[in-house]
Amino acid sequence: MTSFVKIKYINLKTTGEIIREKREEKGLLLRELAASLKIDSAILSKLERGERKPAKEQLIKIAKLLGMNKKELVLSWLSDKIVFDIADEEYGVEALKIAEKKIEYLKKKKS
Amino acid sequence: MTSFVKIKYINLKTTGEIIREKREEKGLLLRELAASLKIDSAILSKLERGERKPAKEQLIKIAKLLGMNKKELVLSWLSDKIVFDIADEEYGVEALKIAEKKIEYLKKKKS
DNA sequence: TGTATATTTGACAAGTTTTGTCAAGATAAA
């Protein structure tokens, strides 16, 4: 079964912030979630504070463990990655627009 | 002095393709440009064919050596990087849009 | 064709970054 989830309210928080909120909402300790993820709580602490970025596999696992919508979390993570790429770049915003066009172009090319 | 260069025609080619074209236009051999860059021609070959991605420093150097507009090449390189990030991602295009909003949001937050 | 020149490929090494562990330090709650 495939399900389509329309995401209406875009979450501009960082992935770490979202994870921390959700974890606390669930009343889980850093140590507890970390154990489920099979990582040291030091790492989870760093992930939540944005000092490190989760691998995609970890992210998916986190979404599952916290009962979150996977798409929302992946979108946050991916967009964080893009923002990080261009954050200190003079032409970052322009590059974003060009990237959109390139994606479009590549899609057309394929079909 | 600051100069503003308006880029009218967006180049959707990859950075490597642009470099190769420009190099051939100038009649330079892979070996020759590589020597100026102080790298092995094997690497330049890989950069041009997109097998590897240039470091930003290399890119700037290449732009200078080929007498190219630096902004154009940096834009191509940055957008390639973004495209690479999201190319195999289910929600890539959506993530791009969110990244734009995040950038906007971060800018506002700063000011 | 054969030979020279140019480019590509892949194995490898060195350097860097990432991803994790651990223990000590800081913070917060009781």
Place this chain on the structure above:
DNA sequence: TTTATCTTGACAAAACTTGTCAAATATACA
């Protein structure tokens, strides 16, 4: 203060990057 939670930084191992080199392939042209 004591106890539990979280943060920080030093360190190690693994993964990725960036380069060299030599052999294989492709291109050009006498």
